Amino acid sequence: MMNSLQTIVDKYRETEGNVITLLQDTQEAFGYIPREAVEYLSRTLDIAPSRFYGVATFYVQFHLKPRGKNIVTICCGTACHVKGSERLLNSATQELNLTEGRDMTEDGQFTLERVNCVGACSIAPVSLINKKVHGKATTEKLLKEIRAIKGPGDAKE
Amino acid sequence: MQKNNIEIRVCMGTGGIASGGAEVLDAFKREIEASGIRASVRENCSTHRVGCRGLCAKDVLVDVAINNEKVTYQYIKPDMVSRIVKEHVMENNPVTEWTVGEEYHSFHKKQIKVVLSDCGRLDPESIDDYIAANGYEAAKNIFKSWTPEQVIAEIKASGLRGRGGAGFPTGMKWELARANVNDDKYIICNADEGDPGAFMDRAVIEGNPHSVIEGMLIGAFAIGSRKGYVYIRAEYPLAVDRLRLAIREATERGFLGKKIFGTELDFEIVVKLGAGAFVCGEETALIASIEGQRGMPRAKPPFPVNKGLWQKPTVINNVETLANIPYIMRKGAEWFASYGTEKSKGTKVFALTGKIMNTGLIEVPMGITLREIIYDIGGGIEGGRKLKAVQTGGPSGGCIPADMLDLNVDYESLAKVGSIVGSGGMIVLNEDDCMVNMAKYFIQFTQEESCGKCVPCRVGTKRLLEIMERVTTGQGKESDLELLETLSASIKVTSLCGLGQTAPNPVLSTLKYFREEFEAHIRDKKCPAKVCKELIIYSVLEDACKGCGACLRACPAGAITGEKKKPHRIDPEICIRCGACFDVCKFKSIGRD
Numbered sequence: 221m222m223n224s225l226q227t228i229v230d231k232y233r234e235t236e237g238n239v240i241t242l243l244q245d246t247q248e249a250f251g252y253i254p255r256e257a258v259e260y261l262s263r264t265l266d267i268a269p270s271r272f273y274g275v276a277t278f279y280v281q282f283h284l285k286p287r288g289k290n291i292v293t294i295c296c297g298t299a300c301h302v303k304g305s306e307r308l309l310n311s312a313t314q315e316l317n318l319t320e321g322r323d324m325t326e327d328g329q330f331t332l333e334r335v336n337c338v339g340a341c342s343i344a345p346v347s348l349i350n351k352k353v354h355g356k357a358t359t360e361k362l363l364k365e366i367r368a369i370k371g372p373g374d375a376k377e
Numbered sequence: 378m379q380k381n382n383i384e385i386r387v388c389m390g391t392g393g394i395a396s397g398g399a400e401v402l403d404a405f406k407r408e409i410e411a412s413g414i415r416a417s418v419r420e421n422c423s424t425h426r427v428g429c430r431g432l433c434a435k436d437v438l439v440d441v442a443i444n445n446e447k448v449t450y451q452y453i454k455p456d457m458v459s460r461i462v463k464e465h466v467m468e469n470n471p472v473t474e475w476t477v478g479e480e481y482h483s484f485h486k487k488q489i490k491v492v493l494s495d496c497g498r499l500d501p502e503s504i505d506d507y508i509a510a511n512g513y514e515a516a517k518n519i520f521k522s523w524t525p526e527q528v529i530a531e532i533k534a535s536g537l538r539g540r541g542g543a544g545f546p547t548g549m550k551w552e553l554a555r556a557n558v559n560d561d562k563y564i565i566c567n568a569d570e571g572d573p574g575a576f577m578d579r580a581v582i583e584g585n586p587h588s589v590i591e592g593m594l595i596g597a598f599a600i601g602s603r604k605g606y607v608y609i610r611a612e613y614p615l616a617v618d619r620l621r622l623a624i625r626e627a628t629e630r631g632f633l634g635k636k637i638f639g640t641e642l643d644f645e646i647v648v649k650l651g652a653g654a655f656v657c658g659e660e661t662a663l664i665a666s667i668e669g670q671r672g673m674p675r676a677k678p679p680f681p682v683n684k685g686l687w688q689k690p691t692v693i694n695n696v697e698t699l700a701n702i703p704y705i706m707r708k709g710a711e712w713f714a715s716y717g718t719e720k721s722k723g724t725k726v727f728a729l730t731g732k733i734m735n736t737g738l739i740e741v742p743m744g745i746t747l748r749e750i751i752y753d754i755g756g757g758i759e760g761g762r763k764l765k766a767v768q769t770g771g772p773s774g775g776c777i778p779a780d781m782l783d784l785n786v787d788y789e790s791l792a793k794v795g796s797i798v799g800s801g802g803m804i805v806l807n808e809d810d811c812m813v814n815m816a817k818y819f820i821q822f823t824q825e826e827s828c829g830k831c832v833p834c835r836v837g838t839k840r841l842l843e844i845m846e847r848v849t850t851g852q853g854k855e856s857d858l859e860l861l862e863t864l865s866a867s868i869k870v871t872s873l874c875g876l877g878q879t880a881p882n883p884v885l886s887t888l889k890y891f892r893e894e895f896e897a898h899i900r901d902k903k904c905p906a907k908v909c910k911e912l913i914i915y916s917v918l919e920d921a922c923k924g925c926g927a928c929l930r931a932c933p934a935g936a937i938t939g940e941k942k943k944p945h946r947i948d949p950e951i952c953i954r955c956g957a958c959f960d961v962c963k964f965k966s967i968g969r970d
Contacts, residue, residue, distance in 0.1 A: 238669020240652055244611075278671040278828075279652035281611055298574030298768065298804050299730035301818055310955045314933040336655065336822070338612050339576035340391045341728055341802075342433035342736040351614070353395040359931065359957055 224249045225260050232265070239267065239275045243282055252283040280336075288324045288331035290369050292316075292349055292362075297337030299344035308347055309334060311359045315366055329370070383414075383422040383466055386440040387453075388497065390429030390583050391576070391615060392737075396436035397454060402426055404458035405439075412462055422466065425506075428584020430497035432484050433737040435477065441465050449477045480756055484735050487753050489716060491724045492700045493740045496584030501619050504626040507587040513632055515706035516594045520638045525555055528599040532702070535710035536722030541567055541658070541695030542773065542799045543875070544721075544788045550692055553682040554600040557690035562602040565686065565693045566593055567663060568609035568616070571655035572771035573822065575802035577726040578696035580738050582609070582616040585700065586623035590646065592699030594632065595706060597644045600692055604645055608663055611650045621648055655772075655826035659874045660685075660693045662828065673828045674874035695800070697726055717743035721787035725798065731768075731805035732759045741786070748782040751805060762807040766890070770799030772819045772826075773879035775886025776812060795886040797879070811908035812891040813898050817845035819883035823876060834877030837868040841884060850911040853899035861888060907969045910954040914970050919944040921966035928958035928967060 228245040231237065242265075246257050253276055262269045276282040294300075294309045312332050316325050324331045340346045343355025347362050349369070354361065387393070387402040405424050414420050430438050435451040441461065442448070448471045450461065457475060464470045490496075499506040507513070519528055533548030554562060566589060570578040582589060593605045609617055624646050627633045635643050649667050656662045657672040664686050666672035685691025701723065705713045714722045721743035727750070730736050734756035741750060747767055751757065758764050766776040769786075775796035777784060784790055791798050806815065824838040844861055847853045865881030872878045888895060897903050904912040917928075917937075922944040929937045929945060936952040939945030947958070947967075959967040 236647075240666065240669045244650060244652065274671055275652075275669070279654050281653040296573070298771065298802065298818070299736075301573075302731050302804060302806060302810055302815075304956075304960075307955050307957060307960075310953065311933040311957065335612060336571065336653075336826075337573035337575070338391075339570065339579040339610075340395060341574050341576050341730040341804075342738065343392050343395055343436070344730060344736075346395070353391065355392065355395040359933070359960075 221250075221254075221256065222260065225257055225264075229261065229264050239271055240279070243272060243276055247282060252286050285324075286328070288328055290330050290350055291333060292330060292366060293333045293335050293338075293347065295338050295340070295344070295346040295348070296334045297339075297341060297344070299341035300337075300346055303345040305345045307359055308345055308357055308362055312347075312362060312366065315363055330366070380421045381419055382444050383420060384440070384442045385409075385422075385424045385466070386427045386442070386498070387424070388428075388430045388436055388438045389426040390433070390497075390580055392429065392433030392436045393438070394615070396433075398426070398437045400455045401437045401439065401453050401458060404455040405462065408459050408462040409466070412467060414467065425500045426502065427498060428496045428501045429580040429738055431488075431493070431738045432481060432735055434735050435481065438477075441471070443469055449481065450475045451477045451481065480735065484737075484739075484754055484756065487745065487749055488740050489724050489742050490740045491704050491713070491716075492581060492588070492697055492726055493584070493738065494704065495588065496580065499585060501584055501586055502622055504587060504623065504630060507585070511707060512587050512703070513591055513627075515703045516591045516598075516632065517638050519595055519598055519706060520640050520642060523598075525599045525601060528595060528706070529555060531706065531710045532599070535705045535713040536717070536720075537698065537701055537705060537713065538721065538788065539695055540697035540701070540725065540800070542770065542797065544798065547694065547698055550682060550694070551596065551599045553680075554690050554692045557683060559690050561604070561687070561689045562600055563686045563689060563691040564593055564596045564600060564602045564605040565663065565667070565691060566605065566607040566696060566699055567658065567660075567693050568607055568613075568696045569651045569658050569663060570610060570613075570696070570800065571658045571826075572800050572802050574730060574768075574771055574804050575728050575800050577728055577738065577801045579613050579616050581696050581700050581726070582613070582620050586616075586620045587627065588700040588703055589620075589696055590623055590627050590633070592694075592702035593646060594637070594644060595702050596692060596694060596699065598642065600690070602692075603643050604647070606647050606649050606667055606686070608649050608651055608657070608667060611652065617648065617650065624648065654828070655822075656828045656874070656876050659876060662874070663693065664691065671828070673830045674876075676873060697801070718785065718787045718789075720789055721798075725786070725801060727801045727803045729755055729803050729805070732762065732807040732810070733757070733805040734759055743787045744785045746782065747777065747784050747786060750786065750803070751782065755805065758805065758807050762809065764805065765808050765810060766806045766812065768804040768806060768815065768883075769802065770797035770882070771802045772823045773797060773875065773882055774799045774802075775882045776806070776815065776890065777886075778890040795882065795889060797882070809906055809908070811904050811906035812887045812894050813845070813849055813904070814906075814908045816884045816887040817842070817849050820845050820880070823880040827876065827880075831871075831873035831877060833868050833871040834873065834880065837864060837872070837877070838880050840864060841868070841881065845884070848895060848898050849904075849909040851898070851902040853895075855899060857899065858888065858892070858895055913954060914949060915947050915952055915954060915956070915958065916949075916968045916970070917945050917947055918966045918968045921964050923964050923966070925963070927961045927963065931957040931961040933957060
């Protein structure tokens, strides 16, 4: 961990970096913002941890907790909303056995997220599975994709 | 012997890629390689990826041009490619059953393309393509033989106004920044397209990134800046990649960097990734974000043209505004101003989405009527349903009812009816959409995105949302309508930035034009469009049910029971009212009340 953090610090010093770019690089490296990383950056660069957390909690991009191996994202932009994104969200929540307030499955295989808009409104509703855009999504297609990732072992209801 | 020139262009915008554009392009490359056509002395055959062509509803769109004779195909899948190569490319015999029809042509007929003129024609990942289309010519001329004042005068004469939403005259903004004497000035391209339902900026950057860079170059020359930033959403990975590549290519050619075009002038562009905050579309919040802070707006004045990034004079222009600049400078202010209305000049790109046949990206002269957009270009409402409203301007805009279709689309006319042009999202709603739900949707959005700095926005939008939630769940009170109006009015006048000042617009405009829908929710506890979950009950119409089991399989909650070929039943206690059964039933045997 320390090595990759040192690379991030070096890059920050070389380019005109700032707290946001530091956090973006940290998240790129670890998938989320680990507490130890913030402590290290804070110590090395003499920036108060509160500045990191202030920024990290302001922007939706940053995650303070680990995320699942597979990320399922449902676009909730206006066009997707009127074309039924809520149904996609509901069925994915059910399929992944997620309850209110939890967005990652217990086995850490999946994280379900919503995004404000990915700008693919003309093929709404849109879902993203591990960053790949699936246009004109339907509940059936979405569940099929999720089940395919789950693998045959989990296919039984 | 004259060589045949064969060009194949595959749409690889976001829509194109999601529909399989990359696979189609690969298939073409493979088939062409296999056909041996490249080895032939008579043929010169090339495949190209191009940006968004507009009509994403019919993706993947493919052009096959033989000696500039162009045929466009729609809905192309990789397995269709070999036939096109065999019959059309090899034997010059187009596969007519797959070519675009009348709709495609009428979609384009009333459009006038300025910003999008090269989108869908050029390979966005090739600077040579852009240069061959006269790209960077305007910037070069300007750097060598114009004065900044002349450039500003030309942009002022064109009447170009900010395309990000507010509509501030671009030339005037540049003039104000020019007048500020300072060694360091910045020009920022605002590509933080946060409006849900809008993707114009994304399409422009993905389709023709060099036009934005050239626009920034000309802007930098006009105001006297040596450094620019593009603040772009991280949610647009393809746009980010293409932009970075374009900046690299332009730097290699000496169009960016030191001593540009052999003059004494320097200009560099830095790409900054947004971290996901709608409020960062606001100028002062965007500046705070580039500086690495929480993206919170501050009071204006001082305006960014006086004190912006790092306290230096800063111009912030939207992507589409900047992409207009090279074309205006190439063809002249007079040409640009010949389109549009008296106060709204030129063209505007709109993202046409929702319940419309031809969803996609369109560019139309300002002042065109909504009717022309919806019916002539958009091809009318999906599924033969009735138009109810058009939502423009996203969370800061409003809903325009169907009986106002003859309204001209320009800054002034839309403002008059309580909406805005905004950045260009245009979402078409039909009779299946609940206007109260739409208003709630937008308030929920702005409430989540409120940065929390000022009380009217932070607390006010929260209270608005609570009222909207009451109304949509059948808990609304008669007095709520008045409360919505007075609360909205206070939020508008007392909020610090544009986000709060415009947040109540969706509520106010729906209250104004669709009051009866609010009343139905409050008085009758009914949602006329059958959208608000808490107000609908699903049941199986036993006479119509064939017992096919489709609903049973579709139900995510396991609320449906029944034997094969016998009428099924929905348990209202378990039903989560998602409507999945209603959607899958082929026999219209699911009832909603």
